Amino acid sequence: MWKIVGLMSGTSLDGVDAAVLLTDGERIAAQGARLTVPYEPELRAALRALLDRAPTLGTDDPDLRAAELALTDRHAEAVATVLGGGHADLVGFHGQTILHRPEVRRTWQIGDAARLAGAVRLPVACDFRLADVAAGGQGAPLAPLYHQGLAAGLARPLAVLNLGGVGNLSWLGADGTVIACDTGPGNALLDDFVAARTGQAFDRDGGLAARGRVDRAVLARLLDDPFFARPAPKSLDRLDFSARVAASGLDRLGDHDGAATLAAFTAGAVGAALRHLPAPPLRWLVTGGGRHNRSIMRALADLLAAQVDPVEAVGWDGDALEAQAFAFLAARVRRGLPLSLPTTTGVPLPMPGGRIAAP
DSSP states (O other): OEEEEEEEEOTTOSEEEEEEEEEOSSOEEEEEEEEEEEOOHHHHHHHHHHHHHGGGOOTTOHHHHHHHHHHHHHHHHHHHHHHTTOOOSEEEEEEEEEEEEGGGTEEEEEOOHHHHHHHHTSOEEEOOSHHHHHTTOOOOOOOHHHHHHHTTTSOSSEEEEEESSEEEEEEEOTTSOEEEEEEEESSHHHHHHHHHHHSOSSOGGGHHHHTSOOOHHHHHHHHOOGGGGSOSSOOOOTTTTHHHHHHTTGGGSOHHHHHHHHHHHHHHHHHHHGGGSSSOOSEEEEESGGGGOHHHHHHHHHHHOSEEEEGGGGTOOTTTHHHHHHHHHHHHHHHTOOSBOHHHHOOSSOBOOOEEEOO
């Protein structure tokens, strides 16, 4: 067993999560400390600007390099803080996705693994998605194998739903089958809407949406996207629905109704994924920031006709789960074990990947 620090900077762009895990990449012996280092507003704005520019961005762009260095330094701060002067064997460093286009075999996570390894004086596992995408897989989601390890002993079929910037699910069957896909928007569209309308970073507790009414015509236009008819596995870029949102009439809605409609879109996207699963889950366990949005959670419970709970209901830590997953995957990189499966990303064969940057 190794003591590993997992790091995750998700599509919500709010900060870096760090979590300590004792694991060999197959078994989970213990979960340790965890924390979040928030990004300062300037870094968050710089990362958000890179998303819009990423399709034509050069790797030598000065804004890119400045953001990458600042991002890496926040990750180093997170490692040092979560360890509190203690020892670790390895770091799992996902970096920040700024572009995800698996249809052209491209996924781009920024972050300087060599700089991080030097700063924390530990080997750093990185580049988790590249081999999968190069082999024709979607490169996402990558947490399902960790979800499978955590869920031992829970009744199945079970769905683990992560609502970060993008939504994704892991379907765990009673026979050991794991199926995964991105579902659609998580919090990203709602976050961007709330930021533009109110200046706030997100809809805290779903309070803005709770005071609005869903515009059913706008919602129908949002859900009329070819993505929802595609079977799993499938994945998304954070901005994949931007054009559809712009053409949907959402901009004509007030703040409350717009937020309510986007919350309903997040839930409706999850509902659309149901038809691609072998059997309806007995239970949905929700992780990621979206589990705090009461409007989204109510809409999910209404749509899914099953028990919907935050992952804390089974003793998991929803603020640490993704970071823990990359600690688990870092151990698998070190051992050369698969990070993804044909049923989780569409890759042709169980696919090892990643590399380790030495300190």
